[in-house]
Amino acid sequence: MKLSDIRVPTENEYIYCIRCGLCLAVCPTYREHLTETASPRGRVVLIRKALEGELELSPNLFEQMYSCFACLACNEICPVGNCPADLAMEMRYVQEQLRPAAWKRPLFGGLIPYPTRMELVTLPLRLYQTLGLRRLVYALGLRRLMPPHLRDMEAMLPHLPQRPLRRVLPEVTTAGGESRYRVGFFLGCVQSLMFAAESAATVRVLARNRCTVITPKEVKCCGMPALGYGYKETVQDLARHNIAIFEQTGVDVIVTDCATCGSTLKEYDKLLADDPVWAKRAEAFSRKVRDVSEFLMDIPLEKPQSRLKIRATYHDPCHLRRAQGVWEQPRALMQMIEGLEFIELEEANWCCGSAGTQLITHPQTSLKVLARKMDHVEATGAQFVASGCPGCQMQLNVGVRRRGLRMEVVHPVVLLDRAYVMSNEE
Numbered sequence: 001m002k003l004s005d006i007r008v009p010t011e012n013e014y015i016y017c018i019r020c021g022l023c024l025a026v027c028p029t030y031r032e033h034l035t036e037t038a039s040p041r042g043r044v045v046l047i048r049k050a051l052e053g054e055l056e057l058s059p060n061l062f063e064q065m066y067s068c069f070a071c072l073a074c075n076e077i078c079p080v081g082n083c084p085a086d087l088a089m090e091m092r093y094v095q096e097q098l099r100p101a102a103w104k105r106p107l108f109g110g111l112i113p114y115p116t117r118m119e120l121v122t123l124p125l126r127l128y129q130t131l132g133l134r135r136l137v138y139a140l141g142l143r144r145l146m147p148p149h150l151r152d153m154e155a156m157l158p159h160l161p162q163r164p165l166r167r168v169l170p171e172v173t174t175a176g177g178e179s180r181y182r183v184g185f186f187l188g189c190v191q192s193l194m195f196a197a198e199s200a201a202t203v204r205v206l207a208r209n210r211c212t213v214i215t216p217k218e219v220k221c222c223g224m225p226a227l228g229y230g231y232k233e234t235v236q237d238l239a240r241h242n243i244a245i246f247e248q249t250g251v252d253v254i255v256t257d258c259a260t261c262g263s264t265l266k267e268y269d270k271l272l273a274d275d276p277v278w279a280k281r282a283e284a285f286s287r288k289v290r291d292v293s294e295f296l297m298d299i300p301l302e303k304p305q306s307r308l309k310i311r312a313t314y315h316d317p318c319h320l321r322r323a324q325g326v327w328e329q330p331r332a333l334m335q336m337i338e339g340l341e342f343i344e345l346e347e348a349n350w351c352c353g354s355a356g357t358q359l360i361t362h363p364q365t366s367l368k369v370l371a372r373k374m375d376h377v378e379a380t381g382a383q384f385v386a387s388g389c390p391g392c393q394m395q396l397n398v399g400v401r402r403r404g405l406r407m408e409v410v411h412p413v414v415l416l417d418r419a420y421v422m423s424n425e426e
Ligand code: SF4
Pocket: 016, 017, 018, 019, 020, 021, 022, 023, 024, 040, 041, 044, 077, 078, 079, 080, 081, 082, 084
Protein backbone atom coordinates (compact mmCIF):
# COMPACT_ATOMS: atom_id res chain seq x y z
CA MET A 1 0.00 0.00 0.00
CA LYS A 2 1.30 3.49 -0.89
CA LEU A 3 0.72 6.74 1.00
CA SER A 4 -1.28 8.08 -1.94
CA ASP A 5 -3.71 5.10 -1.68
CA ILE A 6 -4.73 5.64 1.93
CA ARG A 7 -6.45 8.21 4.11
CA VAL A 8 -3.96 10.58 5.72
CA PRO A 9 -4.36 13.83 7.70
CA THR A 10 -4.95 16.82 5.43
CA GLU A 11 -2.45 19.64 5.12
CA ASN A 12 -4.81 21.95 7.01
CA GLU A 13 -4.37 19.80 10.09
CA TYR A 14 -0.65 20.49 10.46
CA ILE A 15 0.40 23.37 8.23
CA TYR A 16 -0.62 26.20 10.59
CA CYS A 17 1.72 25.29 13.46
CA ILE A 18 3.62 28.51 14.27
CA ARG A 19 6.08 26.62 16.52
CA CYS A 20 5.25 28.85 19.47
CA GLY A 21 5.97 26.03 21.91
CA LEU A 22 3.00 26.68 24.18
CA CYS A 23 2.07 23.03 23.93
CA LEU A 24 5.44 21.96 25.34
CA ALA A 25 4.58 23.39 28.75
CA VAL A 26 1.49 21.20 29.12
CA CYS A 27 2.75 17.96 27.61
CA PRO A 28 3.51 15.17 30.10
CA THR A 29 5.76 13.25 27.71
CA TYR A 30 7.82 16.35 26.91
CA ARG A 31 8.05 17.15 30.63
CA GLU A 32 9.60 13.76 31.33
CA HIS A 33 11.88 13.45 28.28
CA LEU A 34 12.68 17.08 27.41
CA THR A 35 13.23 16.14 23.78
CA GLU A 36 11.51 17.83 20.88
CA THR A 37 10.39 14.55 19.32
CA ALA A 38 8.48 13.67 22.50
CA SER A 39 6.58 16.97 22.35
CA PRO A 40 3.36 17.90 20.52
CA ARG A 41 5.22 20.43 18.37
CA GLY A 42 7.84 17.82 17.52
CA ARG A 43 5.20 15.27 16.62
CA VAL A 44 3.51 17.77 14.32
CA VAL A 45 6.82 18.42 12.54
CA LEU A 46 7.49 14.69 12.20
CA ILE A 47 4.02 14.16 10.73
CA ARG A 48 4.37 17.05 8.32
CA LYS A 49 7.78 15.97 7.07
CA ALA A 50 6.68 12.35 6.71
CA LEU A 51 3.53 13.22 4.79
CA GLU A 52 5.43 15.64 2.57
CA GLY A 53 7.95 12.93 1.75
CA GLU A 54 10.97 14.41 3.56
CA LEU A 55 11.08 11.72 6.23
CA GLU A 56 10.62 8.00 6.01
CA LEU A 57 7.50 6.59 7.71
CA SER A 58 9.72 4.46 9.89
CA PRO A 59 8.86 2.39 12.98
CA ASN A 60 10.69 5.06 15.05
CA LEU A 61 8.43 7.75 13.70
CA PHE A 62 5.30 5.76 14.50
CA GLU A 63 6.71 5.01 17.95
CA GLN A 64 6.54 8.76 18.69
CA MET A 65 2.83 8.58 17.86
CA TYR A 66 2.34 5.70 20.29
CA SER A 67 4.32 7.44 23.02
CA CYS A 68 1.74 10.25 23.06
CA PHE A 69 -0.51 9.86 26.12
CA ALA A 70 -3.53 11.29 24.27
CA CYS A 71 -4.18 13.60 27.21
CA LEU A 72 -5.44 16.33 24.83
CA ALA A 73 -3.68 19.12 26.76
CA CYS A 74 -1.92 20.28 23.56
CA ASN A 75 -5.23 20.44 21.65
CA GLU A 76 -6.64 22.63 24.40
CA ILE A 77 -3.79 25.14 24.52
CA CYS A 78 -2.82 25.52 20.86
CA PRO A 79 -3.52 29.16 19.84
CA VAL A 80 -4.04 28.35 16.17
CA GLY A 81 -6.38 25.40 16.72
CA ASN A 82 -3.96 22.63 15.85
CA CYS A 83 -4.75 19.27 17.40
CA PRO A 84 -1.46 17.39 17.81
CA ALA A 85 -3.14 14.71 19.93
CA ASP A 86 -5.68 13.95 17.19
CA LEU A 87 -2.92 13.94 14.57
CA ALA A 88 -0.90 11.39 16.54
CA MET A 89 -4.01 9.22 16.75
CA GLU A 90 -4.64 9.55 13.01
CA MET A 91 -1.07 8.53 12.29
CA ARG A 92 -1.68 5.28 14.16
CA TYR A 93 -4.46 4.68 11.66
CA VAL A 94 -2.08 5.54 8.81
CA GLN A 95 0.32 2.89 10.08
CA GLU A 96 -2.43 0.29 10.20
CA GLN A 97 -3.41 1.03 6.62
CA LEU A 98 0.20 0.90 5.38
CA ARG A 99 1.52 -2.00 7.44
CA PRO A 100 -1.17 -3.83 9.41
CA ALA A 101 0.35 -5.46 12.49
CA ALA A 102 -0.50 -9.18 12.64
CA TRP A 103 -0.85 -9.25 16.44
CA LYS A 104 -3.61 -6.63 16.48
CA ARG A 105 -6.16 -8.55 14.42
CA PRO A 106 -6.95 -11.26 17.01
CA LEU A 107 -7.10 -8.66 19.78
CA PHE A 108 -9.13 -5.88 18.18
CA GLY A 109 -10.92 -7.99 15.59
CA GLY A 110 -11.52 -11.25 17.45
CA LEU A 111 -11.57 -10.52 21.18
CA ILE A 112 -12.44 -7.01 22.36
CA PRO A 113 -15.67 -6.64 20.32
CA TYR A 114 -17.09 -9.81 21.89
CA PRO A 115 -18.20 -9.42 25.54
CA THR A 116 -18.52 -13.18 26.16
CA ARG A 117 -14.99 -13.84 24.94
CA MET A 118 -13.71 -11.00 27.11
CA GLU A 119 -15.47 -12.53 30.09
CA LEU A 120 -13.80 -15.89 29.41
CA VAL A 121 -10.33 -14.43 28.95
CA THR A 122 -10.54 -12.44 32.18
CA LEU A 123 -11.92 -15.36 34.21
CA PRO A 124 -8.48 -16.24 35.71
CA LEU A 125 -8.26 -12.72 37.15
CA ARG A 126 -11.64 -13.04 38.85
CA LEU A 127 -10.71 -16.50 40.17
CA TYR A 128 -7.45 -15.06 41.54
CA GLN A 129 -9.59 -12.72 43.62
CA THR A 130 -12.58 -14.88 44.48
CA LEU A 131 -10.62 -18.03 45.42
CA GLY A 132 -8.69 -15.97 47.96
CA LEU A 133 -5.35 -16.26 46.15
CA ARG A 134 -4.94 -12.53 46.05
CA ARG A 135 -5.40 -12.18 49.80
CA LEU A 136 -2.81 -14.92 50.28
CA VAL A 137 -0.32 -13.20 47.98
CA TYR A 138 -0.65 -9.99 50.01
CA ALA A 139 -0.67 -11.71 53.41
CA LEU A 140 2.50 -13.69 52.65
CA GLY A 141 4.25 -10.74 51.03
CA LEU A 142 4.59 -12.68 47.77
CA ARG A 143 4.12 -9.54 45.70
CA ARG A 144 7.66 -8.56 46.63
CA LEU A 145 8.93 -11.64 44.76
CA MET A 146 7.22 -10.62 41.53
CA PRO A 147 9.21 -8.83 38.81
CA PRO A 148 8.53 -5.06 39.21
CA HIS A 149 6.49 -4.80 36.02
CA LEU A 150 4.24 -7.72 37.01
CA ARG A 151 3.89 -6.25 40.50
CA ASP A 152 2.58 -3.01 38.99
CA MET A 153 0.15 -4.93 36.77
CA GLU A 154 -1.15 -6.70 39.84
CA ALA A 155 -1.42 -3.44 41.74
CA MET A 156 -3.63 -1.99 39.00
CA LEU A 157 -6.45 -4.39 39.77
CA PRO A 158 -9.37 -3.17 41.84
CA HIS A 159 -11.38 -5.55 44.01
CA LEU A 160 -12.70 -7.84 41.27
CA PRO A 161 -16.27 -9.14 41.14
CA GLN A 162 -17.26 -12.80 41.26
CA ARG A 163 -19.25 -12.39 38.08
CA PRO A 164 -19.23 -9.71 35.38
CA LEU A 165 -21.90 -7.13 36.11
CA ARG A 166 -23.41 -7.70 32.67
CA ARG A 167 -24.47 -11.13 33.95
CA VAL A 168 -25.95 -9.80 37.16
CA LEU A 169 -27.61 -6.47 36.44
CA PRO A 170 -31.25 -6.68 35.33
CA GLU A 171 -32.10 -5.29 31.92
CA VAL A 172 -34.56 -2.92 33.60
CA THR A 173 -33.98 -1.42 37.04
CA THR A 174 -37.13 0.23 38.30
CA ALA A 175 -37.09 3.76 39.65
CA GLY A 176 -37.35 4.25 43.41
CA GLY A 177 -40.65 6.15 43.36
CA GLU A 178 -42.49 7.64 40.42
CA SER A 179 -40.19 7.48 37.41
CA ARG A 180 -39.00 10.85 36.10
CA TYR A 181 -36.52 9.75 33.43
CA ARG A 182 -35.97 6.73 31.26
CA VAL A 183 -32.20 6.38 31.30
CA GLY A 184 -30.12 4.08 29.14
CA PHE A 185 -27.02 2.88 30.97
CA PHE A 186 -23.98 2.11 28.82
CA LEU A 187 -22.13 -0.52 30.82
CA GLY A 188 -18.50 -0.43 29.63
CA CYS A 189 -16.43 -3.62 29.36
CA VAL A 190 -13.93 -2.66 32.07
CA GLN A 191 -16.73 -1.55 34.36
CA SER A 192 -18.54 -4.86 33.91
CA LEU A 193 -15.43 -7.03 34.23
CA MET A 194 -13.48 -5.17 36.89
CA PHE A 195 -15.42 -2.29 38.43
CA ALA A 196 -18.75 -4.06 38.82
CA ALA A 197 -19.35 -2.70 42.33
CA GLU A 198 -18.96 0.86 41.04
CA SER A 199 -21.39 0.48 38.17
CA ALA A 200 -23.84 -1.28 40.46
CA ALA A 201 -23.58 1.81 42.68
CA THR A 202 -24.20 4.05 39.66
CA VAL A 203 -27.40 2.19 38.81
CA ARG A 204 -28.55 2.35 42.47
CA VAL A 205 -27.93 6.11 42.58
CA LEU A 206 -29.83 6.64 39.32
CA ALA A 207 -32.76 4.52 40.50
CA ARG A 208 -32.83 6.31 43.86
CA ASN A 209 -33.14 9.56 41.93
CA ARG A 210 -36.26 8.18 40.27
CA CYS A 211 -34.78 7.04 36.99
CA THR A 212 -35.87 3.85 35.27
CA VAL A 213 -32.56 2.42 34.16
CA ILE A 214 -32.31 0.32 31.01
CA THR A 215 -29.05 -1.60 30.66
CA PRO A 216 -28.93 -3.34 27.27
CA LYS A 217 -26.89 -6.52 27.56
CA GLU A 218 -25.96 -6.69 23.88
CA VAL A 219 -23.81 -3.54 23.88
CA LYS A 220 -20.23 -4.01 22.82
CA CYS A 221 -17.01 -2.15 23.62
CA CYS A 222 -17.30 1.61 22.99
CA GLY A 223 -14.35 1.30 20.61
CA MET A 224 -11.65 3.36 22.33
CA PRO A 225 -9.05 0.56 22.63
CA ALA A 226 -9.36 -0.18 18.90
CA LEU A 227 -9.24 3.53 18.06
CA GLY A 228 -6.07 3.93 20.09
CA TYR A 229 -4.39 1.25 18.00
CA GLY A 230 -5.51 2.53 14.61
CA TYR A 231 -8.43 0.13 14.07
CA LYS A 232 -10.81 2.81 12.85
CA GLU A 233 -13.12 0.55 10.80
CA THR A 234 -13.63 -1.70 13.82
CA VAL A 235 -14.65 1.32 15.89
CA GLN A 236 -17.15 2.35 13.23
CA ASP A 237 -18.67 -1.15 13.26
CA LEU A 238 -18.91 -1.05 17.05
CA ALA A 239 -20.52 2.37 16.88
CA ARG A 240 -23.19 1.17 14.42
CA HIS A 241 -23.94 -1.82 16.64
CA ASN A 242 -24.26 0.22 19.84
CA ILE A 243 -26.38 2.91 18.19
CA ALA A 244 -28.82 0.29 16.86
CA ILE A 245 -29.09 -1.33 20.31
CA PHE A 246 -29.92 1.93 22.08
CA GLU A 247 -32.37 2.99 19.38
CA GLN A 248 -34.55 0.07 20.42
CA THR A 249 -34.73 1.21 24.04
CA GLY A 250 -36.46 4.55 23.51
CA VAL A 251 -34.43 6.21 26.28
CA ASP A 252 -34.23 9.98 26.85
CA VAL A 253 -30.57 9.96 27.75
CA ILE A 254 -27.62 7.56 27.66
CA VAL A 255 -25.50 7.63 30.80
CA THR A 256 -22.09 6.13 31.38
CA ASP A 257 -19.82 6.10 34.43
CA CYS A 258 -16.66 5.58 32.37
CA ALA A 259 -14.99 8.77 31.12
CA THR A 260 -13.31 6.94 28.25
CA CYS A 261 -16.54 5.31 27.06
CA GLY A 262 -18.33 8.66 27.35
CA SER A 263 -15.75 10.52 25.28
CA THR A 264 -15.91 7.85 22.56
CA LEU A 265 -19.72 7.61 22.50
CA LYS A 266 -19.94 11.38 22.19
CA GLU A 267 -17.72 11.16 19.10
CA TYR A 268 -19.78 8.56 17.23
CA ASP A 269 -21.29 11.42 15.23
CA LYS A 270 -17.84 12.45 13.97
CA LEU A 271 -16.78 8.85 13.35
CA LEU A 272 -19.79 8.20 11.14
CA ALA A 273 -20.18 11.68 9.65
CA ASP A 274 -19.35 10.41 6.14
CA ASP A 275 -21.69 7.44 6.31
CA PRO A 276 -24.95 8.41 4.55
CA VAL A 277 -26.97 5.72 6.34
CA TRP A 278 -25.65 6.26 9.84
CA ALA A 279 -24.62 9.93 10.09
CA LYS A 280 -27.97 11.23 11.38
CA ARG A 281 -28.52 8.25 13.66
CA ALA A 282 -25.05 8.73 15.13
CA GLU A 283 -25.73 12.41 15.67
CA ALA A 284 -28.95 11.63 17.55
CA PHE A 285 -27.14 9.02 19.64
CA SER A 286 -24.17 11.22 20.57
CA ARG A 287 -26.48 14.08 21.56
CA LYS A 288 -28.02 11.86 24.24
CA VAL A 289 -24.77 10.75 25.90
CA ARG A 290 -23.93 12.10 29.37
CA ASP A 291 -21.34 11.28 31.95
CA VAL A 292 -23.12 10.17 35.11
CA SER A 293 -21.93 13.21 37.10
CA GLU A 294 -23.06 15.50 34.28
CA PHE A 295 -26.52 13.93 34.27
CA LEU A 296 -26.94 13.80 38.04
CA MET A 297 -26.02 17.45 38.50
CA ASP A 298 -28.56 18.38 35.82
CA ILE A 299 -31.54 16.79 37.53
CA PRO A 300 -32.90 17.67 40.94
CA LEU A 301 -30.57 15.34 42.81
CA GLU A 302 -31.56 14.09 46.26
CA LYS A 303 -29.14 15.35 48.89
CA PRO A 304 -27.99 12.54 51.19
CA GLN A 305 -29.28 12.97 54.73
CA SER A 306 -26.35 11.40 56.55
CA ARG A 307 -22.82 12.69 57.12
CA LEU A 308 -19.83 10.92 55.63
CA LYS A 309 -16.94 12.13 57.76
CA ILE A 310 -14.12 11.72 55.28
CA ARG A 311 -11.43 13.75 53.55
CA ALA A 312 -11.42 13.27 49.79
CA THR A 313 -9.76 14.67 46.70
CA TYR A 314 -10.46 14.37 42.99
CA HIS A 315 -8.31 13.67 39.91
CA ASP A 316 -9.66 14.83 36.53
CA PRO A 317 -9.59 12.12 33.84
CA CYS A 318 -8.36 13.71 30.59
CA HIS A 319 -11.22 12.00 28.77
CA LEU A 320 -13.72 13.71 31.04
CA ARG A 321 -12.26 17.15 31.61
CA ARG A 322 -10.80 17.85 28.17
CA ALA A 323 -12.71 15.54 25.87
CA GLN A 324 -16.10 16.30 27.46
CA GLY A 325 -15.59 19.55 29.35
CA VAL A 326 -16.91 17.90 32.52
CA TRP A 327 -14.98 18.93 35.63
CA GLU A 328 -17.27 20.99 37.85
CA GLN A 329 -19.96 18.32 38.17
CA PRO A 330 -17.93 15.55 39.87
CA ARG A 331 -16.62 18.10 42.38
CA ALA A 332 -20.11 19.50 43.00
CA LEU A 333 -21.44 15.98 43.42
CA MET A 334 -18.83 15.14 46.06
CA GLN A 335 -19.40 18.42 47.85
CA MET A 336 -23.10 17.64 48.23
CA ILE A 337 -22.14 15.01 50.78
CA GLU A 338 -22.39 16.39 54.31
CA GLY A 339 -19.21 15.91 56.31
CA LEU A 340 -17.04 15.25 53.25
CA GLU A 341 -14.02 17.54 53.38
CA PHE A 342 -13.08 18.20 49.78
CA ILE A 343 -9.42 18.98 49.14
CA GLU A 344 -8.66 20.34 45.69
CA LEU A 345 -5.73 18.48 44.16
CA GLU A 346 -2.74 20.42 42.86
CA GLU A 347 -2.50 19.89 39.06
CA ALA A 348 -5.74 17.87 39.20
CA ASN A 349 -6.04 18.06 35.41
CA TRP A 350 -2.50 16.81 34.70
CA CYS A 351 -2.48 13.29 33.17
CA CYS A 352 -1.92 10.45 35.67
CA GLY A 353 0.12 8.42 33.16
CA SER A 354 -2.49 5.77 32.45
CA ALA A 355 -3.59 6.66 28.93
CA GLY A 356 -5.12 3.21 28.56
CA THR A 357 -2.13 0.94 28.20
CA GLN A 358 0.89 3.20 28.72
CA LEU A 359 1.85 1.45 31.96
CA ILE A 360 2.24 -1.72 29.90
CA THR A 361 3.76 -0.25 26.72
CA HIS A 362 5.80 2.67 28.13
CA PRO A 363 6.21 1.83 31.82
CA GLN A 364 9.12 4.17 32.54
CA THR A 365 7.39 7.32 31.33
CA SER A 366 4.06 6.21 32.73
CA LEU A 367 5.53 5.70 36.21
CA LYS A 368 7.32 9.05 36.14
CA VAL A 369 4.09 10.82 35.25
CA LEU A 370 2.32 8.86 37.98
CA ALA A 371 4.96 9.82 40.57
CA ARG A 372 4.26 13.51 39.91
CA LYS A 373 0.54 12.88 40.36
CA MET A 374 1.04 10.87 43.53
CA ASP A 375 3.19 13.60 45.14
CA HIS A 376 0.17 15.88 44.90
CA VAL A 377 -2.30 13.18 45.95
CA GLU A 378 -0.24 12.31 49.00
CA ALA A 379 0.06 15.98 49.98
CA THR A 380 -3.73 16.26 50.37
CA GLY A 381 -3.74 13.77 53.24
CA ALA A 382 -7.04 12.48 51.85
CA GLN A 383 -8.43 9.04 52.65
CA PHE A 384 -10.17 8.87 49.28
CA VAL A 385 -9.02 9.85 45.83
CA ALA A 386 -11.93 9.92 43.40
CA SER A 387 -11.85 9.75 39.62
CA GLY A 388 -14.47 8.90 37.03
CA CYS A 389 -12.37 6.74 34.74
CA PRO A 390 -11.41 3.09 35.27
CA GLY A 391 -8.04 3.63 33.54
CA CYS A 392 -7.15 6.48 35.91
CA GLN A 393 -8.39 4.47 38.88
CA MET A 394 -6.17 1.52 37.98
CA GLN A 395 -3.19 3.83 37.57
CA LEU A 396 -3.92 5.53 40.90
CA ASN A 397 -4.20 2.08 42.51
CA VAL A 398 -0.63 1.44 41.40
CA GLY A 399 0.47 4.74 42.94
CA VAL A 400 -1.33 4.08 46.20
CA ARG A 401 0.07 0.54 46.54
CA ARG A 402 3.60 1.52 45.51
CA ARG A 403 3.65 4.12 48.28
CA GLY A 404 1.80 1.99 50.81
CA LEU A 405 -0.80 4.72 51.39
CA ARG A 406 -3.95 4.15 53.41
CA MET A 407 -6.13 5.57 50.71
CA GLU A 408 -9.04 4.22 48.68
CA VAL A 409 -9.44 4.96 44.97
CA VAL A 410 -13.11 5.34 44.08
CA HIS A 411 -15.56 6.71 41.55
CA PRO A 412 -17.25 9.88 42.91
CA VAL A 413 -20.65 8.20 42.55
CA VAL A 414 -19.55 5.47 44.95
CA LEU A 415 -19.18 8.09 47.69
CA LEU A 416 -22.67 9.40 46.97
CA ASP A 417 -24.03 5.86 47.05
CA ARG A 418 -22.36 5.22 50.43
CA ALA A 419 -23.92 8.39 51.82
CA TYR A 420 -27.35 7.25 50.60
CA VAL A 421 -26.85 3.77 52.09
CA MET A 422 -25.95 5.35 55.44
CA SER A 423 -29.05 7.55 55.26
CA ASN A 424 -31.11 4.37 54.90
CA GLU A 425 -29.46 2.78 57.90
CA GLU A 426 -29.87 5.77 60.24
S1 SF4 B 1 0.84 25.21 20.54
FE1 SF4 B 1 0.09 24.75 18.47
S2 SF4 B 1 1.08 26.30 17.15
FE2 SF4 B 1 2.21 26.27 19.09
S3 SF4 B 1 3.89 24.78 18.72
FE3 SF4 B 1 2.21 23.64 19.66
S4 SF4 B 1 1.05 22.79 17.92
FE4 SF4 B 1 2.37 24.45 17.11
